[in-house]
Amino acid sequence: xxxxxxxxxxxxxxxxxxxxxxxxxxxxxxxxxxxxxxxxxxxxxxxxxxxxxxxxxxxxxxxxxxxxxxxxxxxxxxxxxxxxxxxxxxxxxxxxxxxxxxxxxxxxxxxxxxxxxxxxxxxxxxxxxxxxxxxxxxxxxxxxx
Amino acid sequence: xxxxxxxxxxxxxxxxxxxxxxxxxxxxxxxxxxxxxxxxxxxxxxxxxxxxxxxxxxxxxxxxxxxxxxxxxxxxx
Numbered sequence: 001x002x003x004x005x006x007x008x009x010x011x012x013x014x015x016x017x018x019x020x021x022x023x024x025x026x027x028x029x030x031x032x033x034x035x036x037x038x039x040x041x042x043x044x045x046x047x048x049x050x051x052x053x054x055x056x057x058x059x060x061x062x063x064x065x066x067x068x069x070x071x072x073x074x075x076x077x078x079x080x081x082x083x084x085x086x087x088x089x090x091x092x093x094x095x096x097x098x099x100x101x102x103x104x105x106x107x108x109x110x111x112x113x114x115x116x117x118x119x120x121x122x123x124x125x126x127x128x129x130x131x132x133x134x135x136x137x138x139x140x141x142x143x144x145x
Numbered sequence: 146x147x148x149x150x151x152x153x154x155x156x157x158x159x160x161x162x163x164x165x166x167x168x169x170x171x172x173x174x175x176x177x178x179x180x181x182x183x184x185x186x187x188x189x190x191x192x193x194x195x196x197x198x199x200x201x202x203x204x205x206x207x208x209x210x211x212x213x214x215x216x217x218x219x220x221x222x
Binding site: 039054056057058059061062065087098099119122123124125126127128129130131141142143144 | 222
């Protein structure tokens with residue numbers, strides 16, 4: 001269950017893919033709780049302009065390694081049955097899903113704790129970069145708070 | 146001795162390239178000095194450095210074929 005996974009997907013994460021991921025866990029009956037976090041591209045207003053899309057890029061080799069370390073740390077801290085992380089690369093429109101974190105555990109507290117831990121770690125430590133592109137065609141580089 | 150420097154995001158745009166090979170540098174501070182000479186605007190950017198895919202916080206010695214990356218602020222999620 002702790003095998004090294006490929007996290008990056010090209011383009012947005014489809015709601016159907018998320019639904020299928022949930023369905024795949026129905027055979028794992030030791031699980032009693034799932035927690036899911038979905039990151040969505042926000043149409044931020046910046047200096048009177050609205051973000052229309054974000055283009056994501058990454059230092060992929062390092063990012064995969066950091067994702068692996070974050071996963072291992074989460075498995076150590078929380079009593080999890082399984083964990084899946086997907087992040088988009090390329091251009092996504094506002095409203096599309098760019099991050100899908102899915103944890104499962106026998107009981108709810110481990111899932112609640114792990115999902116917050118994972119999302120915060122991903123935002124702080126994974127070398128992913130985002131170009132916020134406005135309707136006007138110009139852009140700003142996104143920076144996590 | 147050659148090492149490789151990788152640029153990402155706005156720093157890739159600043160240097161106009163993703164990858165650069167440097168010779169005769171023996172520590173990460175020397176690499177920074179070379180890059181700032183090449184492009185003084187680097188001074189105005191916020192970034193962290195990674196050496197062989199691990200973030201470094203202090204000057205670090207280099208060996209042949211090391212890979213340094215200049216990483217602008219992260220924006221994942």
